[in-house]
Amino acid sequence: MRGAARGSYLYLLVPALVFIILLFLYPFFYGLYLSLTKANGTFTLTNYARFFSDARDFRTVWTTLSIAVPVTFVNVGLAIPFAYHMRRGLRGEKLISFFLIVPITLGTVLVSEGMLTFMGPNGWLNQLLIVLRIAREPVRFTHNYLGVVISLGLQGFPYAFLMLLGYVSGISPDLEKASQMLGASRIQTFWRVLFPLMVPGIAISFCLNFVMAFSVFPSAVLLGQPSGPTRVISIAAYQWAFEKFNFNAASAISMVMAAIELVVIGIILAWRGRMYKGASIVGKG
Amino acid sequence: MQVRGKSKLSSALFAIAIVIYVGNVLGITLTVVLNSFSKGWYSGLLPSFLTGEWYKYVASDHDIPNLLAVTFTVAIADVVLALLISFPAAYALARNDFKAKGLLLSLFLLPMIVPPMAYGIPLAMLCYKFHLAARVVGVIIVNLVPIVPFMILVLMPFIEQVGTNLESAAKMLGAKRPTIFRKILIPLTLPGILTAGILSLVKAISMFELTYLVAGGKSQTIVVALYADAYAAGARPPQAVDALAVIYFLIAMICLVVSLRFVSPTQMVFKLK
């Protein structure tokens, strides 16, 4: 059954393989090639050298990381207790889930645009804060680091939450009951039983959230200060490509972006591997 | 059956957090909508006047029908093409456990991990080279890249659910592969196909970065036009920008609401194992 059947499945993969090679691998390697050459095609490392030596450009790495890493930690970190709390269902669950989906559906651009008005100096949020005496004068939520972070939080948190919710609800309630009967308090049950079983979900959640946050572009431009404190690495890449028309330099920056992401993902997966030595089947008994 | 009662404190905290979150989401959407109808709203809770002039402005400033046409053409074309590519691949991956499977799956999922800018810029360049840029075709092609992996991920569990013994039974009765696909597999995985299609449609409408890199004047989607307006902040009155935003918002929300009839929110954020 093996040989013949396997051969007959291969042709089904062809469209997808063609697609991936043509539209992803080829551009990616083309980008790699571009990053290592000059405009006339000769091999060079100047593109990378220039990026790492130009203070303004190199700083984007730090800037982007300083946005992406904390945001991802907060998103995933908050999502864990919330998913835990809602794991057995909740009143108004459908409504809450709907509101969580909205920012994801609307996309970064609309959320950013909306935040400019809602969280602007004269917007409703500041008016509310002043009325509630939480702030004495309008808080700067937009055109700064905070704005970008909030926007990423509004979009990233639902993603992380819904993903983790799926994971945690898949853990059999009998495991919690068994833990209780063996003498564990609620906190002990969480740390010794639920959390370890959530690790794969947390790892994936973290990776995807980080990728989203690290690639941030429209919100950094619209909500942040793209010429300064929130000049993220995608802005740098974009500018080299479409404002200075130096695609070699732009590609180098893209490669650096990809490399950093892969490193971070590698770290997460290594952590997951260490934490989760056991079987990969989540206990449904 | 309850394992334990939830403590009052955690419930309260949870409720507060939900209120804050929902409040912000509502606030953002409402101000955009309101602003698009307002005149002379500089401070205070509500605008002084309500007017529809911004929509007229937007209609004259942008070719709305074209924007809508492009947006939907791109989204639907992407969904259809992606289905044609993803379904066979998802089937092959779901039904087989060959050695290269893990590798292949990682390969197909790479576009989700690699930042759009990283492959987007070279991809855009290639589009320009092959005269595909600034055309709807280019936008369609470029947006396929993130959609296909997403669709494969969504489809696989649905295909896995259709037991292989059904296909075996069909084979015993004399059916060949294409017939099995047509008469058994596709009808039974229709919910999955629908789910994948709808989710991808919603996603496609809101996709920004890649379209932005290849779109030209007549091949912009609404999202890109919105960004361009918002970016060139001084060139347009903010209310007009918000008017365009509301148009986009309506489209996205209609698609969302329709899709929620078929799909649950958790499914919109796929579960990876």
Added chain:
Amino acid sequence: MKDFKRISVRRMTKRFGDKTAVHDFSLELGKGEFVAFLGPSGCGKSTALNCITGLIPLTSGEIFIDDECIDDSRNKVPPEKREFGMVFQNYALFPHLTVRENVAFGLKLRRLGKAEVERRVGEVLRLVHLEGYAAKYPTQMSGGEQQRVAIARCIVLEPRLLLLDEPLSNLDAKLRVELRYELKALHERLKVTTIYVTHDQTEALALSDRIVVLNFGRIQQVGPPSEIFSNPSNPFVADFVGYKNAWAGGIEALKETPDGLEVRIRVQKNSLDARLPYPAGDPRREGIVAAFRSGSPVCTAIRPEDIVAGSRPGANSLRCVANLVEYQGHTSQVRATLENPASEGGAGALVDMRSSVDVAMGEIVEASIATDRILLFPEGLPEAAAS
């Protein structure tokens, strides 16, 4: 383990909305006793069990250990503090922990020293015959092995009460028998007070000191296995333990003797004599006498094994027509209908009997029933017994 003498459940009731799952459940458990909760699906046995563990709150009623009240439906000692152990139908082993870590889970929570933990884990794994499995993960083991780990995980903590919720239901027939023996041996050895929930009467009869039979959330009968088996107190219990042949009939004659009743009943066109060993004062005796006096019908209950082909002196004789014969080795299972020479338009009552001789379909069979093998119940047919 804190020592104790008795666990008392007093008038425990659990309602879910307007549905009562457990009604007025009272039971006294002595230390070391093995009690089975027996009944069909949905009878409330698992709910009752979970109420006793504290995993479900009580609607009303109380639970005491000696004189300490651990649950009065308003306040309760939480499950993790009761020192009870629970074995689940689907084992509920922690998939991310090895067998050793699973078993040590409760011990580690009690802050025992490493050496002590090792020693006790090793001991209990030997007890359940899983010595070499300490480093394995649950998913690498069979159902029977997983269940043994689950049991080990509980008993290593020396619980005051061990609760098992249909622990053998997920296993195949052969494993079920094997593990049943092991459970019996373990109980003989450790004498842990146990409550065992099952729908399988064989398990209940084999393992327990006392059986609590439940239906529709109410206790139907409590007693040692022999009592439940030979002396069911109502049609439901009788049916559940294998009494069939529930025929409705009227009492023609009744004679009271010091240690029992002699009753003649008329089932369709047949007369049957039954001798019931209920002494004076026994409510069952009074029920039958009342039925006689008021002319109400009664219902029989006879084990198929007690309806024998051929006639015997001193026994009731019946004629019936064989409808279906199933060969079962030692005996054949025969479904027949009572012969009804002048029928009233209805079919004869169904007879469920065993025959050690060959019977052909459609053959007329002379069967006999000993007079002391017939049970009578005044309430009517089993389904109607739900009060």
